[in-house]
Amino acid sequence: MTLMSVIQAINSAMAYELERDSNVVLLGEDVGYEGGVFRATDGLQAKFGKQRVIDTPLAEENIIATSIGMAVAGLRPIAEIQFSGFVGVGYNHLVNHAARLRYRSRGKIKIPMVVRAPHGGGIRALEHHCECIEGTYAQVPGLVVATPSNPVDARGMLSAAIRGDDPVLFLEPTRLYRAVKAEVPDGDFTVPLGEAKVVEEGDSVTLVSWGPMMKNTSTAAAEAKNSGINCEVIDLRTISPLDSTDLVLKSVQKTGRLVVVQEAPKSFGPAAEIIARINERAFDYLQAPPMRVTGYDTQLPLGTNEDFFIPDPARILSTIKKASSY
Amino acid sequence: MPVTTVFEGSTQRVSVLDDSAVPDSQLDPKLSKDFLLELYKKMILCRKFDAKAIALQRQGRSFTYTPFEGQEAVQVLIGMMLKPTDWTCPSYRESALYISRGADMGDLFVYLKGHEDGMAIPNKTNDMPLSIPVGSQTAHGPGIAYANKLKGNQGVAVVFFGDGASSQGDFHEAMNFASIYKLPCIFMCTNNQWAISTPCKIQYNGASIAQRALSYGVMGVQVDGMDPLAFYQVFDQALKRARNGEGPTLIEAICYRFGPHSTADDPKKYRSEEEVATWRKMDWTGRFVTYLRNNGVINEQIEAQVDQEAIASVEQAVAKADTYTDSPVQMFDYVFSKPTAELERQKQEFKQFYNK
Numbered sequence: 059m060t061l062m063s064v065i066q067a068i069n070s071a072m073a074y075e076l077e078r079d080s081n082v083v084l085l086g087e088d089v090g091y092e093g094g095v096f097r098a099t100d101g102l103q104a105k106f107g108k109q110r111v112i113d114t115p116l117a118e119e120n121i122i123a124t125s126i127g128m129a130v131a132g133l134r135p136i137a138e139i140q141f142s143g144f145v146g147v148g149y150n151h152l153v154n155h156a157a158r159l160r161y162r163s164r165g166k167i168k169i170p171m172v173v174r175a176p177h178g179g180g181i182r183a184l185e186h187h188c189e190c191i192e193g194t195y196a197q198v199p200g201l202v203v204a205t206p207s208n209p210v211d212a213r214g215m216l217s218a219a220i221r222g223d224d225p226v227l228f229l230e231p232t233r234l235y236r237a238v239k240a241e242v243p244d245g246d247f248t249v250p251l252g253e254a255k256v257v258e259e260g261d262s263v264t265l266v267s268w269g270p271m272m273k274n275t276s277t278a279a280a281e282a283k284n285s286g287i288n289c290e291v292i293d294l295r296t297i298s299p300l301d302s303t304d305l306v307l308k309s310v311q312k313t314g315r316l317v318v319v320q321e322a323p324k325s326f327g328p329a330a331e332i333i334a335r336i337n338e339r340a341f342d343y344l345q346a347p348p349m350r351v352t353g354y355d356t357q358l359p360l361g362t363n364e365d366f367f368i369p370d371p372a373r374i375l376s377t378i379k380k381a382s383s384y
Numbered sequence: 385m386p387v388t389t390v391f392e393g394s395t396q397r398v399s400v401l402d403d404s405a406v407p408d409s410q411l412d413p414k415l416s417k418d419f420l421l422e423l424y425k426k427m428i429l430c431r432k433f434d435a436k437a438i439a440l441q442r443q444g445r446s447f448t449y450t451p452f453e454g455q456e457a458v459q460v461l462i463g464m465m466l467k468p469t470d471w472t473c474p475s476y477r478e479s480a481l482y483i484s485r486g487a488d489m490g491d492l493f494v495y496l497k498g499h500e501d502g503m504a505i506p507n508k509t510n511d512m513p514l515s516i517p518v519g520s521q522t523a524h525g526p527g528i529a530y531a532n533k534l535k536g537n538q539g540v541a542v543v544f545f546g547d548g549a550s551s552q553g554d555f556h557e558a559m560n561f562a563s564i565y566k567l568p569c570i571f572m573c574t575n576n577q578w579a580i581s582t583p584c585k586i587q588y589n590g591a592s593i594a595q596r597a598l599s600y601g602v603m604g605v606q607v608d609g610m611d612p613l614a615f616y617q618v619f620d621q622a623l624k625r626a627r628n629g630e631g632p633t634l635i636e637a638i639c640y641r642f643g644p645h646s647t648a649d650d651p652k653k654y655r656s657e658e659e660v661a662t663w664r665k666m667d668w669t670g671r672f673v674t675y676l677r678n679n680g681v682i683n684e685q686i687e688a689q690v691d692q693e694a695i696a697s698v699e700q701a702v703a704k705a706d707t708y709t710d711s712p713v714q715m716f717d718y719v720f721s722k723p724t725a726e727l728e729r730q731k732q733e734f735k736q737f738y739n740k
């Protein structure tokens with residue numbers, strides 16, 4: 059075990075996988091010499107050389123497209139996109155090719171690639187640097203969308219993503235990069251994608267969230283406990299494919315109440331999908347309408363007001379109380 | 385003949401001031417003293433603004449800023465040479481263009497302080513917002529230029545971008561479109577040698593960015609971007625070509641980004657002090673200022689006065705921004721052409737919850 063921050067865990071997963079498999083390569087803007095603008099790839103070029111840790115020209119569409127070519131020909135590329143808002147520059151390749159090539163070739167071609175990007179607000183950065191994009195990509199068949207919320211999952215899930223045979227959009231919680239530390243297993247360690255996790259057991263309200271929102275969600279759950287409301291807190295971890303419905307379902311069968319917390323704008327996001335599935339499969343167990351706490355259907359504000367957009371513990375707590383007293 | 389030459393071309397570099405600040409007699413644009421003094425005043429004002437914006441961020445009074453120190457000549461001159469009705473599509477590094485076009489610096493500070501209303505474009509001229517997705521704004525210029533041409537209004541569009549941005553597909557696609565339809569569009573590339581930590585040699589393998597113009601049938605030229613006389617000369621030609629219907633020009637201005645990429649960046653990690661010092665010798669504060677002194681445009685007294693006035697204007701702008709108060713409720717405005725029922729509902733819920 060080693061005490062690590064999220065960013066160290068991400069660095070350590072890549073270092074381990076680069077060591078383990080000579081087909082793993084890493085590419086992106088400023089990832090080599092500088093070690094990434096957030097230092098996620100710090101030291102990796104020095105250790106694994108310029109041929110495997112590649113500083114690219116400034117062109118996201120090309121970074122993603124080149125990764126597809128590399129993956130087709132037997133490599134396992136990890137592409138870093140500097141900020142989540144710029145994944146969209148490579149949208150065509152990610153959606154129309156990476157996610158589709160297995161289906162399009164009837165299984166002959168696989169695309170084992172990971173696109174990593176810092177994700178989520180709260181760091182007072184510029185426009186386009188902090189928007190939550192998981193919903194946009196979760197609708198794409200064939201593309202895995204995953205987001206860890208802590209150092210242990212960051213290391214384990216990233217290793218699993220690199221070893222897997224599907225393209226993965228790996229969204230990293232920027233505001234937690236250095237905010238939390240935890241003991242992380244050394245050596246060979248993976249956390250399978252597609253599995254949610256109960257991080258706190260409870261019987262009053264089921265609370266589901268993911269990525270950077272887990273912190274505020276857990277804070278709100280702790281405050282709810284002071285008012286005698288025991289939340290069962292679930293970290294979704296993988297957004298798509300959403301194969302963890304059973305876990306949420308089991309919890310809702312116990313609590314009868316569901317609150318989903320999502321940083322992205324309210325409409326058409328993962329929260330809506332989770333609530334729809336629970337309505338479809340657990341309607342008879344519900345004692346309150348499933349509720350969601352989300353961002354708003356507008357742009358994430360600039361630095362001064364961005365915290366008003368991101369669901370804070372007070373807003374989450376108030377919805378927990380509403381659900382529990384319904 | 386089985387083998388014939390399909391294409392031949394070469395790309396020129398223009399400079400006017402030599403190392404001892406003497407202009408080339410042929411190329412000297414012979415600018416009037418009034419114009420030169422105004423140019424000097426604006427460049428000083430911009431440099432003070434730049435330093436202040438960094439200082440405010442360091443003091444925790446504003447957020448991320450991308451300084452332009454070293455790139456003033458390009459931005460200030462273009463601001464002075466365009467008509468208010470011409471359009472510009474700038475990047476995040478072009479605050480000096482805004483200032484030269486007459487923007488209120490107080491409004492720029494309101495943006496840097498992270499208020500929604502700071503995003504209102506502070507100019508009376510035709511300018512797009514400072515664009516952050518690198519290179520994307522290059523593709524809007526040809527559309528604007530096409531509209532200008534269709535409307536027959538003589539307007540020109542200028543798109544601004546860096547050496548890093550020249551690697552994006554948008555720039556190539558934009559040049560191609562502008563060339564095919566011979567559009568009044570100027571592609572203004574400021575090659576400041578660095579894209580964050582990435583040196584320009586990782587952006588292109590040829591001798592220049594300017595030469596890329598040739599393959600699109602566009603006029604391309606490289607210029608010493610820290611020599612205002614050379615830049616005036618080159619931009620004037622490009623403007624004339626655009627207004628005369630002769631099509632687009634790609635200008636690659638060789639500059640240096642003296643500051644950090646942004647206030648979040650530490651350039652010491654990837655470049656040496658010696659490199660910075662070498663480029664510093666080319667800065668306009670050396671050669672160009674000497675030229676102005678030698679030609680009686682400025683002297684010690686004028687310089688001190690210009691400095692003082694610039695500092696006062698910047699301080700006034702900061703004071704204006706400091707008194708600005710906003711409400712987070714502003715985030716619900718301007719999403720659609722009119723408020724929508726759902727968003728209005730979310731806004732009311734928000735106001736009630738936060739008591740705003």
Ligand SMILES: Cc1ncc(C[n+]2csc(CCOP(=O)(O)OP(=O)(O)O)c2C)c(N)n1
Pocket residue numbers: 087116118140141144147477516517518519545546547548549550576578579580641645
């Ligand atoms: C599409 C996109 N990718 C990445 C970034 C992050 N980023 C901001 S500026 C920059 C470097 C740009 O370099 P260049 O085009 O040379 O312009 P300069 O910053 O030197 O003025 C990068 C990578 C971004 N803002 N947009």
